[in-house]
Amino acid sequence: MPNWTPFKVAENGARGSKTRSISTQEGLGDRIRSAAFAELQAVHAFGWARTKFLDVPDWLSSGWDRVIREEKNHLDWLIARMEELEIDPSGREVSARLWNTLERSTSAGEFCYWITEAEEWGRRAAHAIAPQINARDPQTAAIFEKIAKEERFHVALGRRYVKFSGYSRDSDHGNLQI
Numbered sequence: 001m002p003n004w005t006p007f008k009v010a011e012n013g014a015r016g017s018k019t020r021s022i023s024t025q026e027g028l029g030d031r032i033r034s035a036a037f038a039e040l041q042a043v044h045a046f047g048w049a050r051t052k053f054l055d056v057p058d059w060l061s062s063g064w065d066r067v068i069r070e071e072k073n074h075l076d077w078l079i080a081r082m083e084e085l086e087i088d089p090s091g092r093e094v095s096a097r098l099w100n101t102l103e104r105s106t107s108a109g110e111f112c113y114w115i116t117e118a119e120e121w122g123r124r125a126a127h128a129i130a131p132q133i134n135a136r137d138p139q140t141a142a143i144f145e146k147i148a149k150e151e152r153f154h155v156a157l158g159r160r161y162v163k164f165s166g167y168s169r170d171s172d173h174g175n176l177q178i
Contacts, residue, residue: 007037009095009096013100031129032080035078035122042115043071045102050068070153113162117152123151123152
């Protein structure tokens with residue numbers, strides 16, 4: 001199990017604390033915390049995949065190295081913003097359901113399928129949140145927009161490998177739990 005510090009993770013794959021209204025400072029904190037934890041899960045997941053699936057092409061392996069660096073940057077930006085806003089990363093429970101799904105992957109194709117779904121979901125969420133908070137917190141909005149922009153490469157890399165590998169969701173009976 002990865003080290004999830006500084007986050008408080010819900011036990012046994014349960015969902016995290018319910019997010020509060022985005023119009024409140026607490027709700028903004030919930031979204032930053034959730035995004036930061038998703039970035040931490042991605043750092044661990046891509047690192048795990050890098051050591052588990054050794055038979056992937058060099059272009060994917062080097063792509064994962066880039067993604068790990070970018071995900072670490074995203075995490076650092078969000079943690080720094082939380083510190084500036086005095087938001088405690090462990091102030092509410094987050095869910096490791098994404099990690100729990102990814103670590104069950106038995107092939108690089110399956111892993112890329114699930115991580116790409118999660119990355120695209122996160123990209124869309126970040127892109128949607130930015131305009132909602134821009135008027136009252138342009139710094140956080142800019143971070144979310146920058147993350148959304150960089151996630152496009154992550155999604156494209158995963159989709160490319162899913163197609164290359166021939167992996168099909170139709171042959172898989174798992175489901176993404178985020």
